[in-house]
Every structure is written in structure tokens, then in C-alpha cells.
Amino acid sequence: MNPSEYDLSIIGSGPAGIAAAIxxxxxxxxxxxxxxxxxxxxxxxxxxxxxxxxxxxxxxKLGNEYQSGLSLVKEFKNCGADYFNDRSVWxxxxxxxxxxxxxxxxxxxxxxxxxxxxxxxxIAVGAMERPMPFxxxxxxxxxxxxxxxxxxxxxxxxxxxxxxxxxxxxxLLLVACRLLDAGVKxxxxxxxxxxxxxxxxxxxxxxxxxxxxxxxxxxxxLHKIRSAGIQIYxxxxxxxxxxxxxxxxxxxxxxxxxxxxxxxxxxxxxGVVPNLQITRLLGCEHRWYxxxxxxxxxxxxxxxxxxxxxxxxxxxxRISGASISEFNGYVSAxxxxxxxxAISRNERNRLSLPYRKELSKHKAVRQxxxxxxxxxxxxxxxxxxxxxxxxxxxxxxxxxxxxxxxxGTIETAYSILNGEYEVIEAEIIDTSELINKELKNANLxxxxxxxxxxxxxxxxxxxxxxxxxxxxxxVFLAKSDQIQIVENMFxxxxx
Amino acid sequence: MFRKxxxxxxxxxxxxxxxxxxxxxxxxxxxxxxxxxxxxxxxSPISGQPRAPYCMMGVCYECMLEIDGNSSQQACMIQVSEGxxxxxxx
Numbered sequence: 001m002n003p004s005e006y007d008l009s010i011i012g013s014g015p016a017g018i019a020a021a022i023x024x025x026x027x028x029x030x031x032x033x034x035x036x037x038x039x040x041x042x043x044x045x046x047x048x049x050x051x052x053x054x055x056x057x058x059x060x061k062l063g064n065e066y067q068s069g070l071s072l073v074k075e076f077k078n079c080g081a082d083y084f085n086d087r088s089v090w091x092x093x094x095x096x097x098x099x100x101x102x103x104x105x106x107x108x109x110x111x112x113x114x115x116x117x118x119x120x121x122x123i124a125v126g127a128m129e130r131p132m133p134f135x136x137x138x139x140x141x142x143x144x145x146x147x148x149x150x151x152x153x154x155x156x157x158x159x160x161x162x163x164x165x166x167x168x169x170x171x172l173l174l175v176a177c178r179l180l181d182a183g184v185k186x187x188x189x190x191x192x193x194x195x196x197x198x199x200x201x202x203x204x205x206x207x208x209x210x211x212x213x214x215x216x217x218x219x220x221x222l223h224k225i226r227s228a229g230i231q232i233y234x235x236x237x238x239x240x241x242x243x244x245x246x247x248x249x250x251x252x253x254x255x256x257x258x259x260x261x262x263x264x265x266x267x268x269x270x271g272v273v274p275n276l277q278i279t280r281l282l283g284c285e286h287r288w289y290x291x292x293x294x295x296x297x298x299x300x301x302x303x304x305x306x307x308x309x310x311x312x313x314x315x316x317x318r319i320s321g322a323s324i325s326e327f328n329g330y331v332s333a334x335x336x337x338x339x340x341x342a343i344s345r346n347e348r349n350r351l352s353l354p355y356r357k358e359l360s361k362h363k364a365v366r367q368x369x370x371x372x373x374x375x376x377x378x379x380x381x382x383x384x385x386x387x388x389x390x391x392x393x394x395x396x397x398x399x400x401x402x403x404x405x406x407x408g409t410i411e412t413a414y415s416i417l418n419g420e421y422e423v424i425e426a427e428i429i430d431t432s433e434l435i436n437k438e439l440k441n442a443n444l445x446x447x448x449x450x451x452x453x454x455x456x457x458x459x460x461x462x463x464x465x466x467x468x469x470x471x472x473x474x475v476f477l478a479k480s481d482q483i484q485i486v487e488n489m490f491x492x493x494x495x
Numbered sequence: 496m497f498r499k500x501x502x503x504x505x506x507x508x509x510x511x512x513x514x515x516x517x518x519x520x521x522x523x524x525x526x527x528x529x530x531x532x533x534x535x536x537x538x539s540p541i542s543g544q545p546r547a548p549y550c551m552m553g554v555c556y557e558c559m560l561e562i563d564g565n566s567s568q569q570a571c572m573i574q575v576s577e578g579x580x581x582x583x584x585x
Contacts, residue, residue, distance in 0.1 A: 036553055038523075038574050043552060050521060086574075128554045138557070140534045140547030147551035150571075151497065155519075155526040160498035182500060245545050246534060264496075275554075 004082070006032040008336050009098055009118035011089055011278065014042020015069070015322045016314025017124035018076040019329030020336075021083075027337040031081035032116055034100050038085050040076055042126055043146065044322045045069030047154040072326070087114075092282060096121055096309060120309050120336045123279060124329065127272040127315035130294070132167065132192075135240045137268070141247030145175040145269035158182040161264025164250055166190035166239060172269045176225050187263045189225065190252060191234040192270070233259070241266055274316045282307060289318065290463070301356070303332035311336070330355045428472045440464035450474060496532050509579040518575055525551060525558045525570035528581070536560055536570060537584055560584065 007029040010017045017033060018040065024031045041048045048069050077083070084100070091099035098121070101113045129144045136142065145165065151157040162185040165176055176186055225232070238253035242260075249262040273294040276286065285298040285306035296318050303311040313332040314325030331352045338348035428434055434442055439450065439462050453460040454473035460466065468474070506517040511528060518527040525548045528536070535545040536558050548558035551571045558570040561582040570581075 036572060086572075128552070129550060131555075138539070138544060138546055138549075140545050143548070144550050144555075147549060150551040151526055151529065152500075155522040155530065156500040157497040157526060157530055158500060160496065 004032070004116045006030045006082070006116055006118040007340050008032070008120045008122060008333070009034070009096075009116060010081075010122045010124055011035075012042065012124035012126060012314070012316070013037070013040040013076070013083065013085075014044060014124060014126050014314060014325065015072065016126075016316075016325040016329035016332075017042070017122070018072055019326040020122050020124065020313055020333035021081040021329075022072075022075055022079045023330050023333035024337060025079040025081055027342045029337060029340060029342065031079075032098075032118065033076075033081050033083040034087040034089055034098070035083070035085050036088055040083065040085070041069055041073050043150070045073060046150060048073055051153065069322070084114075089278070092121065092278070120311070120339065122303070122329075122332055122336070123305075123310065123312045123316060124314045124325075125275045125278060125316045126325075127319055128275045129268075130270045130273045132268060132270045136243070136247075137241055139241050139243050139247045140245065141243065141264065142241050142266045142268065145172065145267045146272075148267055149175065149178070152178070152182065159184050159265050159267075161185075162187045163265040163267050164188050164190065164261055164263040165267050165269070166192060166236075166250065166252075167269040168192050168271065173225065175267065175269060176230065180224060180228055186225075186228065186230045188231040188233060188261050190236050190239065190250070190261075191232065192236055192239065272315070272319055274319065276316070279305065279312065279316070282310060284310065284312075293461075294319075301331070302335035303328060304335070309339075324359065327355045327359050331359070428468055428470055428474060432468075432470075434468040434474075435470050437468055438464070439466040439468070442468070496534055497529050499530060507575065507577045509575050509577075509581060511581045512583060520575060520577075522575060523551075523571050524560065524562060524568075524573050524575055524579070524581060527575045528570065 008020070008024045009032040010020055011034050013021075013033050013035040017035070021031050021033050037046070039047055039049060045066065048066065052070055086102055087100045088102070089098060089100045091097075093099075096118045098116045098118060099113065100116075129146050145167070148159065158179065163179065164187045165172055165179075166189075168191055172189065172191070176189060179186060233252070233254055236252040236254050238251075238258075240251045241247055242249050242251060247264075247266050249260050250266050251258060251260045253259075274296050276295060276297065279286065279297040282305075286295045287298050288294075289296045297305050297312050297316070299305050299312050299317050303313045303317065305312055311332050313328040315321070317328070320328075334343070334348050334352040334355075337343050338345055343351065444450070450462055452475045453462055453466070453468075454475070455469065455471075503519040503521070505520060507520050508515050509518055509524075509527065510516075511531075511533065516527075516531055518531065522530075525536070529548065534547050536548060537546050537560065538544065539546055546557045548571055549555040550557070553569055553572045556569065559567045560570045561584050562568040562570070562573060563580050566584055
């Protein structure tokens, strides 16, 4: 066998892999791209070319971000990289020999077991759904939300019976909206996170979903779900799927009550985690990323792992979405181009600067949120909490709320349980007593619960040893009569 | 189970458990079978419980079928092709 020799081999043709391939080809590297799927684009831009060809109207529904993947995929197809679809990588030798086999059982290709040698390897295999096993989850009719998304994008299939959505995280809302758009009936939405966690997640929706298309539509999504009359159960536990040969109903605990809901399908989503199969098998060093609760390969800003000549880019390094993954791909490829000797170190730094700037800018993007306050006395909080604008939900349409979102200057407060509690988002400014304090020493009143912290692009679910920093955005739940204490905690000296 | 939002006029013939079915090309075996109402793809060799596709992206291995004589194939990763012979594994 006369193995093909490559400068850079890339596993995965999602945004990160595609961007890396395009860049490496620009500097004349010999590039190999292997992907398990039949079409380039990864999960996020799954079947984007097929969509363009056959189902343009559906493509439009998926939003600008999804459509923008089209030009990226097209550029990739023309960049001159050797691209093989339907390939499974089953062995990587210590000298970076890559063994791959057809992922398809197609009679012609099943015998083809290929081998390629490469000087550098980039792993860009993306993310996978965080598995959440519980009794009955293997029943037919219980599926991952991303599976339904894949069926929709690649085959135009949607459930034709009522579904129940369960899990946690903002994507659950996104899936709910997509299904509603497609005319699917949703029986109920079960949030397995702490009580009100869905509401707490709302402030992140615009950011979390920036890469998926429902841009800045957090409120619109909730509005849509609410007006569709879907029952939302937050803080459920003890979930169990029941049925004989197929899912029939879900049983769960809500406080002290045990409830049952019947439906045709149960769709699960608990966020995504990096797909670590390859980096684990290669023996790359991994670390626990406590903020998002998953293991990730240790890597530097260029994507270099602990193993020489092996890099990562995109969500398989850290979950950050399509656009960040794409920039990771450019930066990592430029580093490889430098290592191959096609450009100097200075050129690498100069050429990657725009992307690295974008990456740091992305980190610094301020959360685009809004204030929804339905009690006049809370308007007093406006200046002290640095809330830029207040919106009365009774007087506003979704479109006018979105207008505020686009301005991107508003902090958040949600009123819940008829005004008994408030979910408030506030930025820690430099006079706050919370700075450099650990959560456990912050003397939080019992009626105040910190939901999450936004630090740069990271969403942190704080533990007791979490240390507050200046510019952290804190999302918390407070009983209305504790608002004064909150105000003091985030004390803002006379402006 | 599932319904199609848009139709492709072209179809191909595949065989599932010996019966021919007309499905649209350009989709995976798993999607094609789901679109025709076939939900149970296999039974757990240990408990005998029915299993169906779960992740549709090659991660969970719940959709394994015998395809064109090759056993334990991931139905969600393989495109349908004319005359494909698909069987449930024992």
C-alpha cells in the first residue's frame, strides 16, 4: 500500500474542520478531511446543501445563521482538500498514520479500508448530547431532541403525534419552538433542573442560541410556548418512561406529588458535551471543566493538545457554538501552516489576529437582555442595578421587546409567581461588596438564590467556592421583600 | 410516528425484513424506516426489550441493523440505496 501523505488531516467537517481546511489550503498545504456523515456541515449545518437544493422554504425557516453555513460549505467543497464523506476513523497510529473505513455498508465501498499519513492532525468532531439515563429511557418513542432536529434537517420528518419535552437548558425551548413551527403538538415541557431553572436560563437564550438561528428571540420563544398553552413543569425529578413495546406515558415527581402525562413521544435534552472518543483514545490530557460540568481536552489558544502535532478545534474542545468553532478552525490551521514552515511565526500571529480578535470580542460581548418589570416600585432598582430600560409586559408586544434587545443595553428582571419573586440579572460593578468574595461567604439571605453567573462568554453555575469578580453578570432569584438587600449587595455608590 | 413536511417525487426500493418499501433517496436507513412507521429496530440481546434509534448521529448504537449482509450496522449513519436489503438482527 502506498499511503497518501498529508500535511494536515482533519477529522470532522463541521464549522471548525471546514474553516481549518479552507485556511490550510490557502497556504498550499495538502489537506485530508474525513467525516462520518454523508454531507459536509456537521450537525449544525447538517444537510445544508440538500436543503438548498430541495427545500428552500425550510432552509429559510432555520434562520440566517444556518443559511450562512451554506457559503462556508461551498467554499470548503472548492478549496482543494481531499474530502471523504461516510468515513469512520478507527485507528490513529503513534506516527499519525490514520486508518479509516467506510461508515456505510454500501457493497462497493465496504471493502475499502484506507490509510493515510499526516504530519499534523486536527480533531474537530464536535459535541454530543449529554446522556441522561433513567428508567425506561430505552423505550422506542423516547428520543434525543437532537435526533428530532437531525430528522427534520436531513429528511424533513417531524413527529406526527403529541410529544413531551424533558430535560434542561435553553435548547429545550428552541426545540419546542421549532416543533411548534412545524405544527407538532406539545403536551408538556418538563424541566428536570431546579425549580424555575428554565426561567433562569432565559437571560442566556439570545447568547446561547446565537449560533442556531433563533437570534435574540429568548422572550419570543417563551411567549410562543406560553401562548401555545403548553404546560411547563419546573424542578421535576424521579422521571420514568412507561410503556409496553413503545413509550406511552411519563411519570415524574413534582415536589411531593407524583404526576403522569401520556403522549406519543418523549424527547430528551440535557445540553451537549464535547465528543471525547478520539482525544481519549489518543491519550490526550483532559481536565474537568467545572463551570459547564464536563471533561475537555487540555489545549492552548492555538488548539494544541498535550500530544505533539495533534490539535483540536470547535465544540470537541469546549462547547461554544458554530461561529466560535469556525474561528477556532482558522486559528488552529494557521498555527499548522506555521509549523509546516509555509509562514513565519510573525505571519501566523498577524494573519490570525483578526480571528483571535473576534474570539476575544466574542468573549467580551455583553449579554443582550431586557428588563421585564411589572410592579412600578421596582423601577427604583433601575439606576441602582444598572438596568438600562424597563418594559412593562402588559403594555408591550413581542416585537417592541425585541427592539430593545437589539439595542443590547438592558439588564434583566423577570417577575414570577404573581410578583412574589423576581428573577434579576445584575452586573457587578467595581464598588460592589461581592467582588473577590466566595459565594459561601457572601452572606446571601435565605430568600435569595443565585441562579448563574455570566463571565465573558461562560455561563457559570456557581458552587460554594465560587469567587465573584468585577463585571460578572449575576442572575438571581429574590423574594420581592428582599429586593432592598439585593440592592445593598450590589451596592452602587453614588454615581 | 413521523410525517414528512415536503415530498421528493423520486423514490427507490429497499427491502426491510423481506418486504419491499418505497422510500425517498438521500436519507439514512433509520430516517427512511421511521418515515414508514417502523419504530422498533432491534431487541436487547440481554433483556429482550425493544430498542429504537435514539440519537440519529452515530453516538448511541441503538439503531443497529443487518444491512446488505453486514451485521451491526448503524442505520442512522448509512444512506439508503436501491435494492438495499435490511434485516432486524437476532
